[in-house]
Amino acid sequence: MTDLMPTIVTGFLGIFAGIFIGRRGVTDQAAVEHRQWLRGQRQEAYINLLDAWDAALAALEDVVDVWDDRVEEASRGDGFMEDFVELRVEAANQTLAKPLDRAALMGPREADVGVDAMDSTFDAMSASLNHQSNPDEPFEADWHSWTTLLSQPHRSRRVFMESAKTSLRMMPRPGPRRWDQPWWRPNWNGRGEG
Template identity: 45%
Template sequence: MAVISYKAGRRQTADQATVEHGQWLRGQRQQAYLAFVGTWDTRVERLQGAQDAWESRVYEHRQDDALEDPAEAADRVLAEAWRAVRRDLERVELLGPQRIDLAVRAMEDAFIAMR
């Protein structure tokens, strides 16, 4: 009887640990997805702002050579955006199930095309 109680207790503990790990993993995934989407939105907005300001920057650069070259500014903004997006992207790829990985990779491809 003691052996049966012992095995049942171990099984219950193992089941509880599995459930708790699943809940922890879901929480980690959710945080990773939210961080990725937040970073994505922020960086895309900045890139769109840089694109909108492109013509005025080119005009200003032509008028005053002391200003930063618009192409260099665009490269800098893109590099900063890629570093931030890539960091969160790697975390999602590490934690996510395959269907999420596919969606994130599609967003990565879109970002690369935008660059």
């Protein structure tokens, strides 16, 4: 019996090693498949956000394009400019709100910077139009604040695109996502926290 003990111990060690390696392989495969699924969901959310962004900006620019006609109608008593602008801005906001929220939920943190930039830009443009249509506020005949805002949508879109490309180009793989993360602490942030 003592002659068989090394063989028995080696056999048990082989069984446990096989179970551990097999389980690790299944876990890694599940992690990769989940990350592939998440990557596809992010891509869909980002594309929907870009489409909604273009539609919302077009709606705001349409308000500016028909501004003179609407002001003329409002001066004749045919309509109220403030209500017209508020309805159009709210419709554009509703077009953009859900895709912005979905892209923010899908993450990662790098993409949140771009989503926040787009949200802030849209809020600033909406506020500018609401300010222009409010009869209690001074009207800017040269549209100075609006023209300064026109460069922000492109900048915000570029910030979002860079962050989205970074998150989408990261190929799913097992193990930690960054080289500086120790394998035993996958949520480690490098500062000893996590």
